[in-house]
Amino acid sequence: MHNDTKPRNITRTWNVTLYGRYEPGTAPVILATRRVTLSADGRGERCASVDGQPATVAAATALLNRAKADGQVELVEEVRIGLPKPAASRLHRDLALIGVLAGNHSAVATAALGRVISSLTEVQPHEAEQVRLHASRLAQGLA
Secondary structure, three states, rough: OOOOOOOOEEEEEEEEEEEEEEOOOOOOOOEEEEEEEEEEOOOOOOOEEOOOOEHHHHHHHHHHHHHHEEEEEEEEEEEEEEOOHHHHHHHHHHHHHHOOOOHHHHHHHHHOOOOOOOOHHHHHHHHHHHHHHHHHHHOOOOO
C-alpha cells in the first residue's frame, strides 16, 4: 500500500553488499557490492538504477531486500525535492486565506516562480515564501 503522507519527490542511494557461502557451514564471502538508487518524482513515478545503470524498481528493491536479509545496506544519500505534503498543505491554506481560489493555487505558484507548477509539492522549501508574497500582491492588485 502506498503511503501518501511521505514526500513524493525523493531520491535515496544505498551501498549494498551481498554475502554468500560456497558451501553450508563455511565462512561468508562477499559476492557483490552495488550502489542502488530509488527515486520518486512529483507525479509519483518511480525509477531505479544499479551502479549508475537504469534498472527496474523491482530489481533494485530485490537487491535491497536481499542485502537486508543476508548482507549489508548503508544509506549514503537522501535528497528530498520540493515541499513535503504537510508543508504544501499549509501553503494551500495560506493561499486560500489570502483569497486565492483553490483551483488557482498552482497557477499562482507558476507565475511566482516562472516555471510550471502542477502541484504545490513541486515548490522548493525556500520558494514557499515567494509564492505567498506573490499571492499577497495579487490580492492587493499590485502584481
